[in-house]
Amino acid sequence: MLDRVIKGGPKYWGWLIFLAVMMTIGFIVYLYQFKTGLGVTGMSRDVSWGLYISQFTYLVGIAAGGVMVALPCYLHDYKAFGRITVLGEFMAIAAVLMCLLFIMVDLGYLPRIMNVIMYPHPKSILFWDMIVLNVYLLLNLLIGWNVIAAERKGIHYQKWVKVLIYISIPWAFSIHTVTAFLYAGLPGRHFWLTAIMAPRFLASAFCSGPALLLIICLIVRKVSKFDPGEKQMRTLSGIIAYAFILNIFFFLMEVFTAFYSQIPGHMHSLVYLFAGLDGYGKLVPWMWAFAVASVVALVLLIVPATRRKEDTLLVACVFVIIATWIDKGLGLVIGGFIPDPFDKVFEYWPTTPEILIALGVWATGFFVLTVLFKMAVSIKEEVGA
Amino acid sequence: MGVDRRQFLKIAGLSALAGLGAKSAFELLAPGKVEAALPLMEGKRWAMVIDMRHMTEDISRKCKEACHQVHNVPEFGDPKVEIKWIWEEEFGHAFPDQESEYVADEVKHKDFLLLCNHCSNPPCCRVCPTGATWQREDGIVMMDWHRCIGCRFCMAGCPYGSRSFNWFDPRKSPKDLNPDFPRNPEFPTRSKGVVEKCTFCDERLAKGQLPACVEAANKIKKESIIFGDLADPESNVREALRKHFTIRRKPELGTSPNVYYII
Numbered sequence: 001m002l003d004r005v006i007k008g009g010p011k012y013w014g015w016l017i018f019l020a021v022m023m024t025i026g027f028i029v030y031l032y033q034f035k036t037g038l039g040v041t042g043m044s045r046d047v048s049w050g051l052y053i054s055q056f057t058y059l060v061g062i063a064a065g066g067v068m069v070a071l072p073c074y075l076h077d078y079k080a081f082g083r084i085t086v087l088g089e090f091m092a093i094a095a096v097l098m099c100l101l102f103i104m105v106d107l108g109y110l111p112r113i114m115n116v117i118m119y120p121h122p123k124s125i126l127f128w129d130m131i132v133l134n135v136y137l138l139l140n141l142l143i144g145w146n147v148i149a150a151e152r153k154g155i156h157y158q159k160w161v162k163v164l165i166y167i168s169i170p171w172a173f174s175i176h177t178v179t180a181f182l183y184a185g186l187p188g189r190h191f192w193l194t195a196i197m198a199p200r201f202l203a204s205a206f207c208s209g210p211a212l213l214l215i216i217c218l219i220v221r222k223v224s225k226f227d228p229g230e231k232q233m234r235t236l237s238g239i240i241a242y243a244f245i246l247n248i249f250f251f252l253m254e255v256f257t258a259f260y261s262q263i264p265g266h267m268h269s270l271v272y273l274f275a276g277l278d279g280y281g282k283l284v285p286w287m288w289a290f291a292v293a294s295v296v297a298l299v300l301l302i303v304p305a306t307r308r309k310e311d312t313l314l315v316a317c318v319f320v321i322i323a324t325w326i327d328k329g330l331g332l333v334i335g336g337f338i339p340d341p342f343d344k345v346f347e348y349w350p351t352t353p354e355i356l357i358a359l360g361v362w363a364t365g366f367f368v369l370t371v372l373f374k375m376a377v378s379i380k381e382e383v384g385a
Numbered sequence: 386m387g388v389d390r391r392q393f394l395k396i397a398g399l400s401a402l403a404g405l406g407a408k409s410a411f412e413l414l415a416p417g418k419v420e421a422a423l424p425l426m427e428g429k430r431w432a433m434v435i436d437m438r439h440m441t442e443d444i445s446r447k448c449k450e451a452c453h454q455v456h457n458v459p460e461f462g463d464p465k466v467e468i469k470w471i472w473e474e475e476f477g478h479a480f481p482d483q484e485s486e487y488v489a490d491e492v493k494h495k496d497f498l499l500l501c502n503h504c505s506n507p508p509c510c511r512v513c514p515t516g517a518t519w520q521r522e523d524g525i526v527m528m529d530w531h532r533c534i535g536c537r538f539c540m541a542g543c544p545y546g547s548r549s550f551n552w553f554d555p556r557k558s559p560k561d562l563n564p565d566f567p568r569n570p571e572f573p574t575r576s577k578g579v580v581e582k583c584t585f586c587d588e589r590l591a592k593g594q595l596p597a598c599v600e601a602a603n604k605i606k607k608e609s610i611i612f613g614d615l616a617d618p619e620s621n622v623r624e625a626l627r628k629h630f631t632i633r634r635k636p637e638l639g640t641s642p643n644v645y646y647i648i
Contacts, residue, residue, distance in 0.1 A: 037577040038535070039552030044465040048540040048550060108535015108550065108578025115515040115534050126514035126538055187508050187638040188544020265482075341546035342474055343481035346464070 001149060004378035005371050011223070012374065019367040026360010029353045030105055038108055040353045046340040047348035049333055051358050052106035056099050058208075058329035059365070060179045061201060063095035063136065065209010067172030068239050074165055080235065083380075084217065084228050086151075089144035090372040091213055092172070096137040098365035105357055125181045132175045139168040144372070152379045176201045183336065191269035191336045194257075200250040201328075207243035208324040210236050211317040218314060220373065226380040237313050241301035244320055248294055251327070269335040272345065277338070280345045283331060290326035293319045429616035430505075430524045431585055432643040433599070434625045435498055439609035444602050445473045445496050448610070451601035452583070457567040457574045459558035466552040470583040471500040471598055482635060492648060498610075500598070501526060501547040501583040502634060502642030509539035509548065518580070524615075524643060525585045533579040540580060544638050548582045551575050585612075615643065 008016075033040050043050040069088035073081035104110055121127055143164050150157035177198045183189070184197035194200075214236050217228040258266040271277050273287045300306045300316035307313055339345050350358070452458070452471045461467055473496035477484045480497075503526050510520050517532035518539050540548045554577040558566060567574045572588065575581055586596035594600070595612055602610040613622040622645075625631075631645040 037551065037553040039466050039577075043552070045467055045540075045549055046546070048537045103536075106536070108537070108580075109533060109576070112515075112532070112534045115517070115532055119515045119517075119532065121514050121516045123511050124514040124538070125512065126536060130514070182538075183541075186512070186542050186544075187640060188635060189541065337541075341481075341544055342478040343484070344478060 001145075001152065001375055001379070004375050007378070008374060012370075016367065016370060019363040019370070022363035023360050023367065026357050026363065029356045030360065033105070033353060033357060034110070038106075040351060042348050042350045042354055044346055044348065046344075046346035047334060047337040049106070049337070050348055051350040051354055052102045054329050054333035055358055055361070056102035056106070057179060057201075057333060058325055059095045059098045059102065060133070060176055061205035061324070061328060062209045062212055063092045063099065064172045064176040064202070064205040065207075066092035066095070066140075066213065067169055068206050068210045068243075069213065069236075070165065070172075071169055072235070072239075075169065078235070080229065080231050084213075084232055086144055086147050086376050087217070087220075087228070087373065088209075088213060089140045089147070089168075090376060091209070091216070091369060092140045093137060093144060093372060094365045094369035095209075096133055096140070096175075097368055098361055099133055100137070101361045101364060102358075105361065125178060125185065129175075129178050129182060132171065132178050136168070136171050136175050139164055139171060143168060144376075148376050148379055151383060154383060173202065176205050183332075188341060189336050190263075190265035191332075194254060196250055196253060200247065200254075203243050203247040203250055204324045204328055205243075207240050207247055207320050208328075210240045210243070211320040211324075214240065214317050215314065215321075216369075216373065218310070220377055224377045224381060226377045233310075233313075234308065237301070237307050237316075240317065240320060241307060244294075244297060244301060244323075247324065247327075248298065268339050268343075272338045273331050273335045278345045280338075280347050282347050282349055283334065286326050287331055290323050290331065293323040293326070297323055428523050428590070428614040430614060430643070431503065431590075432524075432613065432615040432622045432645065433500075433585075433596075434611040434622050434631065434645045434647060436609050436611070436625075436629075436647045437492070437495060437497065438647060439606045440495065440498065440602075441606075442496060444605050444609055445498050447601045447605060448498060448598035449473070451597040454568050455572060455586075455589075455597045457555070457569055457572050459555040459566060460562040461553070461558055462562050468549040468551065468555070468581065470549075470581070471498060473497065474499050480632065480634060482637070483632070497646065498598070499545070499547070499634075500644065501585075502545055502640070502644045503583075503585055505641035505643060506639060508542040508544065508640060512538045512542040514538065521587075525587055525590075526582075527584055527587065528581055530573070530575050530579045530581060535578040535580065537580060544635055544640065545642075548580050550580050551577045553577055 041050060041052075066088035069081050070085050072078035073085050104113065107113060116127060116130055143161055146161045147157050150161075180198035180201040183192035184194060186192055214233060217233060217236075221227050255270060258270050268277060272280070273283050274291075275281065276284050297316050297319035300312055300319070305312075306316065334348050338347070449469075449471050453460075453469075456470060458468050458470055475494060476488055476492050476497060479499055503524055505524060507518075507520055507526050509518050510526060513519070514536060515532050515534055517529045517534070518526060519529075520526050535550070537550055540550060555574055556566070560566075586594070586598075589596060595603075599610045599612045611621050611625050613620040615622055617623065625647070626645060629647045631647050633642045633645055636642065
């Protein structure tokens with residue numbers, strides 16, 4: 001099966017080489033960070049998590065979002081999605097891999113990572129996150145590989161794969177719920193201390209994941225003979241629309257609680273993000289970009305004409321990804337640390353080494369994604385699906 | 386736990402040799418198991434009462450110096466990467482939930498000494514994935530710099546900003562700011578990439594000594610900082626708490642801090 005990965009045109013190889021270069025740069029800069037210490041990043045005593053952990057959080061969403069293809073297919077017998085479930089699973093593999101890498105580059109003492117298993121501490125949500133993410137990775141590897149292998153041979157996949165598929169559906173919900181619990185259970189971090197954190201995470205996962213998948217489907221159709229299908233993409237766009245509306249709705253609920261109650265701790269992070277606090281406001285333009293992107297995406301997704309038209313749908317998906325990325329991949333984690341426990345503002349901004357390492361991890365994910373999709377799509381072309 | 390680093394390594398090493406594995410070393414070292422054999426100063430629930438009426442800039446500075454010297458806390462000269470076990474903060478920042486425009490003048494601009502609160506219900510211990518930070522039976526929230534993986538979950542979990550991370554190697558801290566680092570050869574220096582904080586001077590308690598900050602403060606003004614056993618109704622801290630009205634930082638969070646302030 002893997003032999004299909006080494007047969008490709010110049011564009012395919014050019015893309016892989018580009019990613020490999022980014023990975024190499026990221027790795028070399030990581031060695032520098034490993035040797036010097038995490039002080040080379042923009043993180044500080046006050047904002048002790050930054051770009052790495054926020055990317056991790058965002059990508060858990062992308063990973064969980066893949067289930068929005070599997071769920072209608074297997075639980076609602078929506079057969080049309082059968083063509084693309086494996087694409088959702090392969091996207092989840094690449095995303096979880098990036099999550100694990102982002103955790104690893106964020107650790108101060110990476111060689112001790114096995115302490116999490118050697119001295120398990122089940123009271124810690126991080127312990128459970130480690131378990132749910134690794135199991136989810138394993139589930140998707142087993143399911144994706146066996147489903148596509150069976151498709152190649154023109155047979156139905158084994159019964160035990162079906163069992164794993166049924167396990168993987170609630171498991172996708174678990175990875176993002178547990179990841180939300182990392183934040184939602186901390187006393188004194190008012191911005192995160194909200195029962196709606198897990199629902200928010202799931203809503204943003206179920207729009208950003210399918211949005212990315214839809215963009216990839218459009219690319220796949222352009223560069224290969226495999227067509228993910230008109231009907232499939234239309235259903236996906238409906239899912240994205242509902243999930244994105246929910247995502248924004250949940251966000252506005254947070255805004256209401258904070259500002260109607262007027263409790264300073266609940267308001268301050270939002271004030272910092274959207275207006276600046278004590279004269280500091282590095283994230284203000286980003287958060288307004290989030291607001292604008294959200295409105296554009298909402299309009300394009302709600303109006304049937306623009307949702308059904310492919311080029312406007314593509315624009316909507318790009319804006320969904322931009323909006324959810326700023327919201328979760330930037331504002332949520334950093335905003336939670338500002339103001340700090342002393343009600344002071346100490347700002348954070350990623351440094352060049354930090355950005356290069358993050359790009360290296362993203363490149364690794366896209367490398368794996370490209371290779372897996374190449375394999376899946378080649379097989380689908382061969383069997384003429 | 387009443388073992389110092391050398392003993393910790395010895396027990397861990399011996400049990401590994403004996404084929405007990407790391408797990409049993411951990412069990413051996415679980416709070417309360419080895420304590421009895423070691424010369425621990427008696428105490429069931431350590432607490433500190435800081436008498437702000439007596440505190441001066443001079444005392445605060447001396448406390449900080451004493452602590453950071455005895456624990457080899459490096460100075461980086463940059464708030465972004467600074468490490469602090471004990472430090473000063475104005476009333477409005479130490480007690481942001483008590484902030485008011487009309488706080489008494491003498492309180493408003495007074496430097497409050499802040500340190501780890503050694504909470505009875507510590508969120509940092511709850512969130513640590515490896516048990517590198519844990520609570521002893523006598524209430525002290527400990528830190529094992531040899532187990533910490535540097536995930537910094539405890540820093541997000543602590544509502545008091547009491548935890549510092551080694552963003553750089555402390556042994557490579559600027560020479561001009563740390564001319565004779567490490568100043569205390571008896572105490573370990575940390576490696577980069579681990580979290581550290583105040584441990585109520587567990588190493589001094591084990592020798593029957595008071596914490597370094599308490600000793601430094603009382604040298605200048607007697608009883609400006611009181612340290613003792615909260616579980617003993619006759620103890621000095623209980624007496625101070627009976628006699629004076631005290632406040633704690635963010636008690637509404639349910640962490641139950643064990644550092645009290647007499648205003």
